[in-house]
Amino acid sequence: MRWLPTLLLVASIGIQQSFADRVLVLGETAAVKDSHSVFLNSIKERGHELTVRAADDAQLALFKHGQLIFDHLFVLAPGVQVFGGSLSPVEISKFVDAGGNVLIAAGSNIGDALREVAVEHGFEFDEAGTAVIDHHNYDQTLDAGDHTTIVVGKDQIISAELIVGNAAKLGPVLFRGVGLVSGKSNNLALNIVKASGTAFSSDPKAARAVNPSIAGSRTLLIGGLQSRNNARIVFSGSAEFFSNTFLASKTNSVNPLVQGASSGNAELASAISKWVMKESGVIRVKSVNHHKKGETVPPAEDYFITEDVVYTIEIEELKNGKWVPFQGKDVQLEFVRIDPFVRATLKNNNGRLSAAFKLPDVLGVFKFLVDYRRVGYTHLYDVQQVSVRPLWHTQYERFIRSAYPYYASSFSMMAGLVLFSIVYLYHKDTPIKGAKVLDSEKKKN
Amino acid sequence: MKLLLVLGTFIVVACAAVDDVSISNFKVGILAKDQQPDAENLKTVAIFSKLSGELKAEASQRLYVSFNIAKKADNAKVKPQQVFLRFVAQNGEDAVVVVNPDANGNYLYDTVLRTAAKSFHNLSGQFKISLIVGDVTIKNPINWHFADIDAALPVAYEPTPKSQQVRYEPLNEITHQFREPEKRPSAVISDLFTVVCLSPLVILFGLWAQIGINFKNAPASPWVPIFHIGLAGIFGLYFLFWVQFDMFETLKYLSVLGFLTFVAGNRVLRAISESKQKSD
Numbered sequence: 001m002r003w004l005p006t007l008l009l010v011a012s013i014g015i016q017q018s019f020a021d022r023v024l025v026l027g028e029t030a031a032v033k034d035s036h037s038v039f040l041n042s043i044k045e046r047g048h049e050l051t052v053r054a055a056d057d058a059q060l061a062l063f064k065h066g067q068l069i070f071d072h073l074f075v076l077a078p079g080v081q082v083f084g085g086s087l088s089p090v091e092i093s094k095f096v097d098a099g100g101n102v103l104i105a106a107g108s109n110i111g112d113a114l115r116e117v118a119v120e121h122g123f124e125f126d127e128a129g130t131a132v133i134d135h136h137n138y139d140q141t142l143d144a145g146d147h148t149t150i151v152v153g154k155d156q157i158i159s160a161e162l163i164v165g166n167a168a169k170l171g172p173v174l175f176r177g178v179g180l181v182s183g184k185s186n187n188l189a190l191n192i193v194k195a196s197g198t199a200f201s202s203d204p205k206a207a208r209a210v211n212p213s214i215a216g217s218r219t220l221l222i223g224g225l226q227s228r229n230n231a232r233i234v235f236s237g238s239a240e241f242f243s244n245t246f247l248a249s250k251t252n253s254v255n256p257l258v259q260g261a262s263s264g265n266a267e268l269a270s271a272i273s274k275w276v277m278k279e280s281g282v283i284r285v286k287s288v289n290h291h292k293k294g295e296t297v298p299p300a301e302d303y304f305i306t307e308d309v310v311y312t313i314e315i316e317e318l319k320n321g322k323w324v325p326f327q328g329k330d331v332q333l334e335f336v337r338i339d340p341f342v343r344a345t346l347k348n349n350n351g352r353l354s355a356a357f358k359l360p361d362v363l364g365v366f367k368f369l370v371d372y373r374r375v376g377y378t379h380l381y382d383v384q385q386v387s388v389r390p391l392w393h394t395q396y397e398r399f400i401r402s403a404y405p406y407y408a409s410s411f412s413m414m415a416g417l418v419l420f421s422i423v424y425l426y427h428k429d430t431p432i433k434g435a436k437v438l439d440s441e442k443k444k445n
Numbered sequence: 446m447k448l449l450l451v452l453g454t455f456i457v458v459a460c461a462a463v464d465d466v467s468i469s470n471f472k473v474g475i476l477a478k479d480q481q482p483d484a485e486n487l488k489t490v491a492i493f494s495k496l497s498g499e500l501k502a503e504a505s506q507r508l509y510v511s512f513n514i515a516k517k518a519d520n521a522k523v524k525p526q527q528v529f530l531r532f533v534a535q536n537g538e539d540a541v542v543v544v545n546p547d548a549n550g551n552y553l554y555d556t557v558l559r560t561a562a563k564s565f566h567n568l569s570g571q572f573k574i575s576l577i578v579g580d581v582t583i584k585n586p587i588n589w590h591f592a593d594i595d596a597a598l599p600v601a602y603e604p605t606p607k608s609q610q611v612r613y614e615p616l617n618e619i620t621h622q623f624r625e626p627e628k629r630p631s632a633v634i635s636d637l638f639t640v641v642c643l644s645p646l647v648i649l650f651g652l653w654a655q656i657g658i659n660f661k662n663a664p665a666s667p668w669v670p671i672f673h674i675g676l677a678g679i680f681g682l683y684f685l686f687w688v689q690f691d692m693f694e695t696l697k698y699l700s701v702l703g704f705l706t707f708v709a710g711n712r713v714l715r716a717i718s719e720s721k722q723k724s725d
Binding site: 133134135136145146147185187188197198200202206207208209210211212215216217218254306330332334340341342343344345357358360361373374375400401402403404405406407408409411412414415416417418419420421422423425426427428430 | 527636642
């Protein structure tokens with residue numbers, strides 16, 4: 001028993017560590033600690049463990065003995081051409097496949113490494129030397145004269161509170177950097193912040209934009225995606241978006257419709273980092289139950305067609321580090337045999353979502369399927385397979401009113417036979433006087 | 446040195462950024478493939494007003510837009526960095542095309558819509574067209590919605606496979622359509638036919654009463670009641686089989702009842718024939 005305290009100590013350390021996520025922050029130099037200190041400190045204050053390195057540090061690694069040694073990777077190094085150590089775009093893809101979350105911030109001096117990472121994840125940064133230019137929405141104070149410091153309005157930000165926080169209260173957002181576009185076949189892409197219709201991506205020094213590769217609101221400033229394993233990746237065209245300068249600035253847009261105010265960068269960066277670090281928008285299934293109406297457990301064997309069933313799923317959401325009942329009201333249940341036969345919206349009673357319905361009059365192997373995918377939330381997918389069989393021959397309806405003629409005729413036939421057999425066997429004819437007697441009868445008598 | 450450069454940029458910007466520009470000679474029209482632009486098929490639009498009526502175009506027609514950009518101060522022609530036409534489709538998506546100046550500095554966009562639509566990402570239908578002019582040297586960047594166009598553009602149908610579809614919105618609810626139960630006759634009709642089916646038995650009794658049945662042939666044998674009770678018992682068993690017994694139980698009882706009835710029937714028939722022979 002002497003080892004018990006040690007074991008408890010080890011266990012408690014393990015638990016504490018599991019709360020603090022390990023974040024690897026890469027800057028072009030370690031000076032990113034200073035230039036982005038406000039943003040990085042806000043993450044530290046949320047209880048995470050930050051490791052800040054230069055992107056070309058020869059000791060960099062994401063895996064050790066096949067295990068992740070970091071939960072999240074922040075790359076705030078736009079210009080990096082080749083990562084140091086074992087880090088590479090392929091390695092970052094492996095990191096994402098293993099469930100790691102990635103935040104990439106680029107800039108006009110974007111290097112090949114980040115462009116490759118973006119392509120691996122279905123996005124494309126514009127070439128090095130280009131910048132998003134907006135002659136209609138630049139910031140008059142911060143801009144250096146090439147109209148690349150742009151002020152982003154609320155209507156350009158995705159309407160998803162889980163990703164960007166309360167966008168209605170957000171101040172104008174400052175951005176300076178390279179344009180981004182999502183791949184044509186990237187169905188998971190989220191346009192977190194898009195450019196205004198007047199923006200375009202081009203070399204700011206060019207006298208005329210002859211052939212801008214990206215223009216209009218198709219240009220993304222910040223794009224993101226949640227991969228199929230729920231790992232999250234965010235690409236920002238601007239590392240300065242997260243910098244102390246932009247976080248603390250007041251905006252002064254050339255567009256008279258955008259009022260000058262404190263920049264919303266701090267709030268937006270905080271919301272995006274919470275989303276990418278899976279502090280918001282994470283849901284899980286706690287329990288699933290299905291049973292016949294009036295019972296509490298699933299049937300021992302199979303369901304029968306046209307039975308009334310009740311399906312209940314408990315879903316929890318991670319909020320401020322605690323699992324609390326999920327309050328969503330648009331979760332849908334499907335009863336699927338290849339195609340859904342029934343699709344019902346579940347009623348939410350403080351995290352217990354339930355639906356009652358009648359099984360279809362079709363036999364087969366069915367699934368109770370909850371496939372809940374909403375912008376910002378992790379993908380919730382739960383399948384319960386059940387068999388639905390036809391009725392036993394004894395389970396059909398009996399003594400049908402309209403079949404009474406059949407019952408009556410068969411039993412009257414039987415009764416008739418019993419009685420007729422008695423009469424036929426024992427009846428003795430009394431000869432009637434004057435009646436003709438057949439010859440055969442005569443002979444017989 | 447760096448400071449000097451920055452300062453230099455500021456000075457250049459400060460000198461250049463005082464300019465206001467204006468658009469003049471703005472003409473827009475839809476032309477057939479080989480049609481020459483003239484006063485008839487082009488419409489002049491005054492700056493910051495909108496063309497009345499909607500332009501209608503086929504993919505084979507040309508969109509023709511021509512204008513001049515000049516400084517307000519001295520009317521000198523300028524070539525700003527950004528001279529774009531922006532097409533905004535009804536779903537909010539947009540496409541941007543660049544307008545290039547000719548040798549004289551006049552801006553002209555004259556392209557067959559089918560060619561232009563290559564960069565439209567499958568947008569078609571109604572668009573709002575804006576002219577966007579901007580430059581670091583322009584003080585009043587222009588974003589002018591000058592016309593609406595209804596263009597039937599070629600759209601490639603590229604369906605996403607179901608396995609790759611990502612749907613974030615709730616789907617329509619489905620309720621299963623159950624098979625309609627078969628129609629049944631009304632209670633009155635089925636009861637009526639029950640009576641009709643029972644009537645032969647009643648008629649049988651009636652006719653028997655009329656001819657006056659007797660049991661004078663009955664032999665005085667103990668097998669007689671056994672046989673008839675056995676026969677009735679078989680039919681009773683049949684009824685129980687219908688109501689509650691399964692096949693195995695029924696066969697078990699039937700083997701006993703059937704054997705007994707068979708033997709009893711045999712004895713009864715024997716007794717009848719014996720008594721017949723005696724009476725003869």
